[in-house]
Amino acid sequence: MNKRNKELVNVSAINQYLYCARRYWYIKFYDTIGSSYEFEDGNLKHEYNSNRGGWTNEIYLEDEEIGIKGKIDVLEDGKTPVERKRGGQYFENDIMQVAGYCMLVEEATGEEIKEGIIYLYKQDKRVRIPINQQKKQKVKEIVKEIQNLDPDNPPPIIDNKNKCNGCSVRSYCMPFETEKLGEDGQGNLVEEEN
Numbered sequence: 001m002n003k004r005n006k007e008l009v010n011v012s013a014i015n016q017y018l019y020c021a022r023r024y025w026y027i028k029f030y031d032t033i034g035s036s037y038e039f040e041d042g043n044l045k046h047e048y049n050s051n052r053g054g055w056t057n058e059i060y061l062e063d064e065e066i067g068i069k070g071k072i073d074v075l076e077d078g079k080t081p082v083e084r085k086r087g088g089q090y091f092e093n094d095i096m097q098v099a100g101y102c103m104l105v106e107e108a109t110g111e112e113i114k115e116g117i118i119y120l121y122k123q124d125k126r127v128r129i130p131i132n133q134q135k136k137q138k139v140k141e142i143v144k145e146i147q148n149l150d151p152d153n154p155p156p157i158i159d160n161k162n163k164c165n166g167c168s169v170r171s172y173c174m175p176f177e178t179e180k181l182g183e184d185g186q187g188n189l190v191e192e193e194n
Contacts (some may be wrong), residue, residue: 009064010101011070014142018093019163021145021155026169029151061104067143072101074119081105081116088122096142099135164169 010151017024062069074082081101085094098116106113118127149155157175164175 006067008069009067011068011097013146014068014139015093015097017142017146018096019091020158021106021159022173022175023167025149025154025167026172028146029150030172033138039092061108063069063104063107065107066103066140067147068100068104068139068190070101070104072104075146076117079105079111080111082119082126083112083116084119084121086121088120090118090120090127094118095129096139097130097132100139102131103136103139118150123148162170169183 016027057074058071059075060069060071067072072081073084076082081098083094083098083101098118102113102116114132115131116129118129119125120127157179161175163168167173
């Protein structure tokens with residue numbers, strides 16, 4: 001399939017996919033985003049954004065070559081993407097999201113973007129995230145995985161079940177029940193033989 005025929009992947013989807021591919025699969029194919037305290041709180045924090053010198057709030061960019069699109073929370077000094085996170089820490093999926101935004105800014109400006117920033121609300125702290133070629137390559141690989149997801153074949157249940165507790169699609173995914181019953185590799189439940 002031609003690159004231009006592939007859907008553009010939202011950069012925030014990279015974060016969701018890396019957090020839990022199965023959760024993302026439900027959201028993508030069944031529009032089951034659901035709701036949770038964390039989801040609602042994050043939305044409220046995004047709505048309550050401020051204007052400061054040298055900042056552009058929520059700029060939308062696309063790159064058809066890589067296959068990504070996204071709305072950057074804040075673009076500082078016209079080139080540094082800032083991603084706001086409600087918690088007090090960040091993870092690898094957050095870093096890959098920032099890398100995706102840096103790639104969008106590179107395409108838009110023609111300049112190499114060597115870092116992005118994660119702003120942690122809980123700590124009122126800015127963390128500079130260096131961006132290198134390995135991170136950019138990883139973003140490209142993840143985008144291909146997302147574009148190749150099959151609506152008839154859900155990803156396996158995540159190993160870290162702690163993520164399931166506050167998940168907004170838990171009532172659809174039913175990870176504990178599904179794991180107990182088993183799946184046939186096509187998302188179909190199978191009964192254990194006695």
